[in-house]
Amino acid sequence: MQLSRDFVHTGWVAIFTGTDTQIGRQREVDGWDPATGTALVVDPEMGVRRPVTDYSDFSHLEKASQVVAVLPGGGWHASQRGRGRHDPDSATEPVLAWLVTSIGGLIPVTMDHDGWIGTDHDMNRFSPPDR
Incomplete structure (x- = not known):
C-alpha cells in the first residue's frame, strides 16, 4: 500500500x-x-x-490525518460514478470496513471481483444494505 x-x-x-x-x-x-x-x-x-x-x-x-477508528462495512456497497454523462458507473464492490480519520473522513475498505482488498478514495457512490 x-x-x-x-x-x-x-x-x-x-x-x-x-x-x-x-x-x-x-x-x-x-x-x-x-x-x-x-x-x-x-x-x-x-x-x-x-x-x-x-x-x-x-x-x-x-x-496529516490519522485513522482513529474502524467500523464494520455493514453490508454497504461502493462504486465510482461514471466520468461522462453517458459513462456507466464502475462495478459495485462490497465495503468490508470504514476507516474513520481524525479530520472526520470516512474511507471505504472494499474488495474487488478478483478478491483484492484495499482503500479507495475514488469511490463516490454508495448503496445501503438490502433490507
Whole structure:
C-alpha cells in the first residue's frame, strides 16, 4: 500500500524537495527526538531513524490525518460514478470496513471481483444494505 496521508500514525509527514540524485519525496514522521524535538524519519538505506534536519533537501512538515477508528462495512456497497454523462458507473464492490480519520473522513475498505482488498478514495457512490 502506498503512503497515504490517512495512514500516518504520528499525524505528520516530512516533505523533501529532492537533490541531484534523488527526486522529491515525502516520508512519514516516525517520532520526535526527545532532546531537541526534531521530527525523525526512517532512513531506508541506513535502516535507522534520522532527524529531518540531517537531509539537505528537507523542506517542511505537513499535518496529516490519522485513522482513529474502524467500523464494520455493514453490508454497504461502493462504486465510482461514471466520468461522462453517458459513462456507466464502475462495478459495485462490497465495503468490508470504514476507516474513520481524525479530520472526520470516512474511507471505504472494499474488495474487488478478483478478491483484492484495499482503500479507495475514488469511490463516490454508495448503496445501503438490502433490507
